[in-house]
Amino acid sequence: MTTFVDRVDLHIAAGNGGHGCASVHREKFKPLGGPDGGNGGRGGDVVLVVDPDVTTLLEYHHSPHRKATNGKPGEGGHRSGSDGRDLVLSVPDGTVVRDSRGEVLADLVGGGTTFVAGQGGRGGLGNAALASARRKAPGFALLGEPGTSRDLVLELKTVADVALVGYPSAGKSSLISVLSAAKPKIADYPFTTLVPNLGVVTAGGSVYTVADVPGLIPGASHGKGLGLEFLRHVERCSVLVHVLDAAALESERDPLSDLDVIEEELARYGGLADRPRVVALNKVDIPDGQELADMVREELEKRGFPVFEVSAVSRKGLKELSYALAGAVDAARATRPAAESTRVVIRPPAVDEAGFSVTREADGLFRVRGTKPERWVRQTDFNNDEAVGYLADRLNRLGVEQELLKQGAREGDGVAIGPEENAVVFDWEPAMVSGAEMLGRRGEDHRMEESRPAAQRRRDRESERDEALGEFDEFDPFDGRSGR
Ligand SMILES: Nc1nc2c(ncn2[C@@H]2O[C@H](COP(=O)(O)OP(=O)(O)OP(=O)(O)O)[C@@H](O)[C@H]2O)c(=O)[nH]1
Ligand SMILES: [Mg+2]
Secondary structure, eight states, rough: OOOOOEEEEEEOOOOOOOOOOOOOOBBTTTTTTTBBOOOOOOOOOOOEOOOTTOOOOOHHHOOOEEEEEOOOBBBTBBBBBOOOOOOEEEEETTEEETEEEEEEEEEEEEOOOOOEEEEEOOOOHHHEEEEEOOOOOOOEEEEEEOOOOEEEEEEEEHHHHEEEEETTTTTHHHHHHHHHHHHOOSSSSSSSOOOOOEEEEEETTTTEEEOOOOOOOOTTTGTTTSGGGGGTTTTTOEEEEEEEEEEOTTTTTHHHHHHHHHHHHHHHHHHHHTTTTEEOOOOOOOSSHHHHHHHHHHHHHHHHEEEEOTTTTTTTTHHHHHHHHHHHHHHHHSSSSSSSOEEEEEEEOOOSSSSSEEEEESSOEEEEHHHHHHHHHHHOOOOOHHHHHHHHHHHHTHHHHHHHTTTTTTTTTTEEEEGGGGGGEEEEOOOSSSTTTTOOOOOOHHHHHHHHHHHHHHHHHHHHHHHHHHHHOOOOOOSOGGGO
16 A cells, blocks of 8 residues: 655646626516626635645545636626635645646745645626626626646655665664654665655754655666655755664675765765765674774765764664754754745736737737737637627727737638637637727617716717727726735
C-alpha cells in the first residue's frame, strides 16, 4: 500500500458561474412589469491551503479530480442565484505547485499559506441588470462563465533545517529517533526508509527540524536503489549531515569512499553545493567502528568537515552533534531574511482587462484577442439574436469594429474571437458604418416607448448619445472582484 506520496497530478475545476435569467415581471393588469431576471451566482474557487497537520499528498493520489460547486442560475422576481462554494484543499507545508508544463505556479511554505489555483466563473447578468435607458426590456440574459479547469502537479519538498544523508543502513533513521521524538522504522536491511521522516530537535536554546531521507547508493542518479527522487526533500534544508557507517561490513566500503560516493550523487542532483556539511561517524559503540573512526577522522577534518563520532545505540556524542547542528542552523537562519511570513495568499496575476488586439492571419482570418471580448463571447447565448446583438454592441463600443475596419476587414470576412483552440468564428457584419454612429437599438419594446412622456424620451436619447460616444461605462457587478 502506498503510504506516502510526494508527487501527484491533480485535476481541478473551479465552479461555473450560474446563468443570468431573462424574465418579465407579470402581474394582473400590468402586462409590462419590466424585466426581473436575477443574476447567476459565482462559481466556487479551488483553493490550496497549507495545513501543518497534513504530511503527505496521498489524498490527491487517491482522488485526483476535484471540483468546486457551480453558481446557481438567477431566477425571476429579481432572485439572484447563490454563489458556488469554494473548494479548499489542504496540502502539506512545502508543497510546490506546477502547471502541466512544469512551470512553478506557487511554492507553499508556512501554515495557512493559500493559493487560488482555479477561479470560479462569474455569474451571468440577468435581464434586469442588463436593462438600461436604451434597452428597456432585454429579452436575453448573459451566460455564466466556466470556471478555470486545469491540470496541476503537486510536489512535496519537505521543509526541514537539517537533512541526514548517507548509505542505506548507515543509521540515519536510528539517529533521528534518538535525536528527536520521531519513531521511524529501523532495520538492518537496506532501504528500510522509503519515505522521509521528520523530527524536531531541541538543543540549547534552539529548536530545529531534521529530515531523514531514504539511503543513497552509487548510481542513485541513474535511478539505482530508490534513486535521487528523494533528494528533493533535502533541497530546502540549510545543513546537511553525512551519516557515515564506521562499522560497515562490506569490504569495499569505508567512511571516506562512502562520503565521496554520496557527494558525487549530491553533485549530480545539483543545487546543494552551498549547504554547510557536518560528518557524523556512526556506530562507534562497536569496537571496530571506533577504530575506523579514529583512522579517518583526521582526513575528514582536513577536508574541512566538522566531525562527530556518535552512536545511536550508546548515545555517545549525540549532545555534541545536536548542539553543533543548532549552531549551524542558527547561523543559516541569521543570514536569511526573517522567516517567510505565513498566511500569504497567492492569486493568479491580474490580467490587463482593458486591451484587445486584432491580427490578420495568413488565411485572411481576423483574430481578436483580449480579456473582455473573450469573456463577452463566453457570456453570449448564440441562440438568442438579441444576445448576439448585445455582443456586437459591446464589441463596437470597445472599438473592435473600428479596429477591424482600420485593418481592412470587409463584410463577410471571417473574424475569430479567442485563442486558436477555443475561438468563436463568425462572418463579420459591421454594425457600424463609420464614425461613432450606433446602429440597431436592441432590447427595446416599442409599446413602452409610446407610453413614455416626451421629456423622458428626450433624456433617454441623450443618454444614448453619451453611450455612443463611449462615456457610458457599462455596469457589471462582477467586474473587479476585489471585494472577495
Ligand atoms: N551498533 C550500532 N548499530 C546501529 C547504530 N545505528 C544504527 N544501527 C543499526 O543499523 C541498522 C540500520 O539502521 P537504520 O537507522 O535503519 O539505517 P538507515 O540509514 O536509516 O537505513 P535506510 O533507511 O535503509 O537508508 C539497524 O539494524 C540499526 O539497529 C549504532 O550507532 N550502533
Ligand atoms: Mg532509514
